[in-house]
Amino acid sequence: MVWLGRYLPSDCSDVISIIEHNSKDDGWDEIEKQFTQHEQSLSQDIGEQFEDSKPAAKQLFKYEATQHSNDDTGASRASTTDNITSQDDEFDSNDEDEMGELDMGRFQPSNSNSSAGNSSFASAQKMQQQNNNKAPASEPVKKKQTLYEAATANNKKRRKSSGSALPTQSNTLTQNYFTEKKDKKSNKRKSPSSGGQTNTLTQHFSSVKKDMSNQSPSTATSSVKQKLDGLVEIRMDGQLEKTSFKKEDNWVGKSLNGFVFTLGDIYLVDIPIPPKRGRRKKSLELERRHVADIAAAWMKIDKTFIGSDQAAVVKSATDIEWVRVTKHELLPDSMQIQLRDLSHRITEDMPNVATSLCYEREGKMEHSFYYQCLNSLLPQNRHIEKPTAVELFAGGGGASIGFERAGINVKWKVDMNKQACDTLQMNFPNSHVFCQDIATFPQSCQDRTVSIYPKNGEVDAAHMSPPCQGMSGVNTSGGANDRQNNECTTKSLAIVECLQPKVTSLENVKGLGEKKGIQYLIEYVAGMLKMGYQVKTCVVNACNFADPQNRKRLIVFGAIKGYKLPVLKPTHGEGKLNIVTAGNALKTLEDVDPTLEARGLVGLPGGGHVFDHYKESTQLSEKADKDYVLNKDYPANTVRKGNQIRHYRHKRYITVRERARIQSFPDSYRFAGSRKDAFDMIGNAVPVKLGCAIGRALMESLKLGPHEMPRDTR
Numbered sequence: 001m002v003w004l005g006r007y008l009p010s011d012c013s014d015v016i017s018i019i020e021h022n023s024k025d026d027g028w029d030e031i032e033k034q035f036t037q038h039e040q041s042l043s044q045d046i047g048e049q050f051e052d053s054k055p056a057a058k059q060l061f062k063y064e065a066t067q068h069s070n071d072d073t074g075a076s077r078a079s080t081t082d083n084i085t086s087q088d089d090e091f092d093s094n095d096e097d098e099m100g101e102l103d104m105g106r107f108q109p110s111n112s113n114s115s116a117g118n119s120s121f122a123s124a125q126k127m128q129q130q131n132n133n134k135a136p137a138s139e140p141v142k143k144k145q146t147l148y149e150a151a152t153a154n155n156k157k158r159r160k161s162s163g164s165a166l167p168t169q170s171n172t173l174t175q176n177y178f179t180e181k182k183d184k185k186s187n188k189r190k191s192p193s194s195g196g197q198t199n200t201l202t203q204h205f206s207s208v209k210k211d212m213s214n215q216s217p218s219t220a221t222s223s224v225k226q227k228l229d230g231l232v233e234i235r236m237d238g239q240l241e242k243t244s245f246k247k248e249d250n251w252v253g254k255s256l257n258g259f260v261f262t263l264g265d266i267y268l269v270d271i272p273i274p275p276k277r278g279r280r281k282k283s284l285e286l287e288r289r290h291v292a293d294i295a296a297a298w299m300k301i302d303k304t305f306i307g308s309d310q311a312a313v314v315k316s317a318t319d320i321e322w323v324r325v326t327k328h329e330l331l332p333d334s335m336q337i338q339l340r341d342l343s344h345r346i347t348e349d350m351p352n353v354a355t356s357l358c359y360e361r362e363g364k365m366e367h368s369f370y371y372q373c374l375n376s377l378l379p380q381n382r383h384i385e386k387p388t389a390v391e392l393f394a395g396g397g398g399a400s401i402g403f404e405r406a407g408i409n410v411k412w413k414v415d416m417n418k419q420a421c422d423t424l425q426m427n428f429p430n431s432h433v434f435c436q437d438i439a440t441f442p443q444s445c446q447d448r449t450v451s452i453y454p455k456n457g458e459v460d461a462a463h464m465s466p467p468c469q470g471m472s473g474v475n476t477s478g479g480a481n482d483r484q485n486n487e488c489t490t491k492s493l494a495i496v497e498c499l500q501p502k503v504t505s506l507e508n509v510k511g512l513g514e515k516k517g518i519q520y521l522i523e524y525v526a527g528m529l530k531m532g533y534q535v536k537t538c539v540v541n542a543c544n545f546a547d548p549q550n551r552k553r554l555i556v557f558g559a560i561k562g563y564k565l566p567v568l569k570p571t572h573g574e575g576k577l578n579i580v581t582a583g584n585a586l587k588t589l590e591d592v593d594p595t596l597e598a599r600g601l602v603g604l605p606g607g608g609h610v611f612d613h614y615k616e617s618t619q620l621s622e623k624a625d626k627d628y629v630l631n632k633d634y635p636a637n638t639v640r641k642g643n644q645i646r647h648y649r650h651k652r653y654i655t656v657r658e659r660a661r662i663q664s665f666p667d668s669y670r671f672a673g674s675r676k677d678a679f680d681m682i683g684n685a686v687p688v689k690l691g692c693a694i695g696r697a698l699m700e701s702l703k704l705g706p707h708e709m710p711r712d713t714r
């Protein structure tokens with residue numbers, strides 16, 4: 001007769017179960033039967049906690065049935081053990097190893113503040129041992145008081161005397177067992193690279209995830225990293241002969257179509273290899289592999305943002321075939337690659353690193369950056385007089401105000417809308433305003449029929465804000481002039497080619513980089529490259545430059561060779577100055593009622609006056625409930641020429657002046673034409689403070705001056 005098993009719940013360690021059985025072929029059936037009987041009595045004593053302990057308790061019954069049976073028939077005992085093990089589908093081999101360590105001596109209640117439980121356990125155990133010792137071998141075995149019954153009786157006696165409930169004790173070994181098993185099951189569902197494991201190259205090469213599963217050498221915890229000099233020979237997969245590698249060789253990546261890598265130093269590194277799917281391993285295995293630094297990554301220009309058709313045009317004009325890739329989502333952050341991931345060596349001469357055209361791509365919209373690497377060259381940082389600029393599609397003059405604040409003299413302004421030209425002439429009396437179609441302006445500059453037209457070499461900067469209606473996200477039905485408006489983007493190239501400004505900027509809706517306008521952006525970028533310009537695109541939000549408005553715009557910068565590409569630097573937002581809200585912009589007008597006066601002239605509480613604070617057109621319409629309402633504590637939504645915007649405090653639409661304030665126009669700025677014309681000019685304008693940030697970026701590049709380009713030292 002033998003103890004077959006016991007289980008101590010974490011909250012009630014005094015509950016102990018003993019089952020007696022004879023070692024027979026059907027012994028486990030008897031165990032199951034007795035366990036069910038004891039289960040009912042246990043449930044009454046310890047409640048719902050016992051339900052959670054069933055799987056582990058049954059497993060402990062199985063274990064002690066096979067490990068502590070005193071039956072003399074060893075073969076029968078082994079047969080029973082095999083049967084139990086084969087029937088146990090719920091626990092794996094690792095669990096069985098853990099259960100093998102839970103012998104009867106170790107599986108005891110841990111120390112606790114309550115000594116009653118320990119004494120109860122000890123007294124019950126002592127009683128069991130005495131009964132075993134008193135039983136003579138020749139006499140038939142009497143039915144003993146089981147350890148469970150002894151412990152239960154002892155607990156009942158103690159509860160009667162003290163009136164307390166069962167003592168709470170913790171069984172650390174049991175809790176650890178369940179914690180480890182839960183962790184194992186959760187880890188089984190994780191990928192090999194998750195849970196703090198080292199990153200894989202697969203995470204960097206997102207387009208070839210199924211083809212690569214090698215560990216990134218730079219982030220791996222390697223036990224060996226040995227630098228190899230000279231020629232390195234290794235046997236590639238599926239090849240009988242060894243392949244040679246050496247520093248400065250150019251190799252094509254296996255899974256990275258279009259990339260060529262110039263090898264740097266080569267190392268022998270121990271890399272953790274994730275286990276194969278379906279295999280369980282306690283830790284990653286180390287495998288020794290050859291790894292090379294990526295000294296330079298190259299891509300043919302037809303594989304870049306502009307595509308093969310426009311790349312052919314650029315190549316014919318500039319002989320640029322390869323670009324050096326400095327940033328790309330497919331490149332590993334470590335800038336290292338395993339030699340086994342290389343396909344074949346190329347013998348074609350690559351451009352010089354110092355003089356090559358660099359290329360970057362980032363973001364979902366695949367914005368591109370084509371530039372010369374000027375980081376190692378000293379700029380002139382010269383003092384220059386106020387640079388001059390030409391603004392195309394000048395409209396209401398938002399960019400002109402910003403450029404003037406940045407220190408750039410926008411000497412020439414071009415627009416074909418009469419009300420816009422009148423507005424520009426009224427506010428910038430010293431500028432030359434041309435009310436002219438953009439298509440004819442380049443020819444006028446070349447002919448110079450009038451001396452006020454700019455000429456080649458006279459313009460330092462050029463800014464363009466072509467019509468955006470055809471590429472706007474709110475234009476869902478299309479318009480009659482969409483194609484004509486969209487083509488204005490590429491027509492701007494003629495002005496750049498004619499005047500050859502040192503730096504350029506183009507502003508439009510972010511739809512220019514999306515499906516509606518991407519072909520025009522590609523053509524524009526390729527045209528700039530063809531003329532020898534560096535090009536950079538980025539998407540910004542006007543509220544990050546102190547405009548009280550959420551207005552996302554795509555900016556395309558250009559700079560001739562030798563000049564640094566302009567960089568926009570946000571000033572407001574997270575970690576910077578607070579965002580300017582609609583309430584900040586309209587605060588001084590909150591208590592000023594719109595007027596019926598013809599010019600909209602009203603006085604301000606703190607002194608001064610403003611124009612265009614008209615009462616007309618402020619009455620709410622029947623569909624006002626669907627109109628956008630300003631939030632005092634947030635920037636306004638994008639101000640467009642046709643949208644109705646309700647005031648956050650008053651039951652009316654905002655006035656012309658309030659719209660102008662959201663676009664950061666100064667109160668002294670006047671608009672020509674009707675109120676509708678003013679709405680149109682304000683909605684189409686570049687926000688003034690964003691225009692100022694663009695102007696400062698251009699100004700910085702002009703002040704740095706031309707860099708001396710490096711010589712090709714090959």
